[in-house]
Amino acid sequence: MNKSTTRAEQKELTRRTIIDAAFRLLSADQSYANLSLREVTREAGIAPTSFYRHFKDMDALGLTLVDEAGLTLRQLMRQARARIEEGGGSVVRTSVTTFMEFVETNGNEFRLLLRERSGTSKSFRLAVQRELQHFVEELSDYIEARTGANHVTAYYEADALVTLVFNAGADALDLSPSKRILLADKVVQQLRYVAKGSESLRNHKC
Amino acid sequence: MNKSTTRAEQKELTRRTIIDAAFRLLSADQSYANLSLREVTREAGIAPTSFYRHFKDMDALGLTLVDEAGLTLRQLMRQARARIEEGGGSVVRTSVTTFMEFVETNGNEFRLLLRERSGTSKSFRLAVQRELQHFVEELSDYIEARTGANHVTAYYEADALVTLVFNAGADALDLSPSKRILLADKVVQQLRYVAKGSESLRNHKC
């Protein structure tokens, strides 16, 4: 325990190298599911067997990636909320724009979440679900506070909103930038339907 | 060209055997993507190389499966519409119930669509998209005729409805029957938000 833990430091560094390598290998044509341990270590520049010094197996690495991707997304959305509080444009529009920016600049992180949400590993599916649930709950609280809607209603509404946005993100992946704008317009409109419909069914007047 | 094409018949029969074998191998734990040619032929009871007598490669088989799954779904929904026309309960409720039944009884067909929608093959993604588009357009026409909404509005609304139902189906896959009922309630409510919101924003009165 002398000056600085050079050993542990190096280990952490290699661990990061592996994680970064894995992210780098994800693309439209390669999902985490068909990514092999050897590919990852090749990209990371280490021996295949060295992988095990850092992760129990590919599943463990995958769950780490899901966590990181979720974290990135959450940070971005928090940033969007800050922009909103400071009085920037419409809540809906800003949120959608931010999310679409995430999809555009972090396409492979998003693809990971998107694909593993319906993948063959239950733990992966649960991990992604947890990330999404996070957004639904936050949004639900926001709606409840803002509109005074009852708990269940707010939750249903938030869930629908998140679902629509997430799916639009998935669609965006295969679209040209110009068509993405149209897509954004579509989803903004759809979110308004949900918000308005929820409100309208709440106050049965008229 | 004598009595009956025994040769072509047999070929078609084997083709079906392969298709059925492939469907049988799909499950919560196995996606089409990580299904090997050899696994399929083993299940079908033919030699690996015989596969090529029927399909160019696994992609060709996969696209066939997507088509068949889409067809099954479409038939079920048509049947639901018949039930509705005959005056059975709510349009929304009946549609959701029918879809949920499809997910329950044809889980693996649905999983195929769900997974390949975001898979690594663009042609698969497009194939699934086409199936979904089919529903959106049909529903869009229905809404336009029924409510007199403008073309774009009806389309946006239909798109949102299909997205919500499809996603609920995905969630249903990992749930117990009792929780599926709650899920169905949720999605029914969400669909009503969309319908009501769309209508409400259309007639700006009140």
Added chain:
DNA sequence: AAATTCAGCGTACACATGTAAGCTAAAACT
């Protein structure tokens, strides 16, 4: 009856995979 087609098979090969076993050198601890 003779010739042709072809669905299905067996063999074979080159390749990629996950991971077990054991070594090494440097870091960390005593």
Added chain:
DNA sequence: AGTTTTAGCTTACATGTGTACGCTGAATTT
């Protein structure tokens, strides 16, 4: 200074893969 720990390496093996090649016998055509 001596001992222990350990990140990373090399080698090795068993297993699964896609598919090329050529055969066979029966169905079909001539």
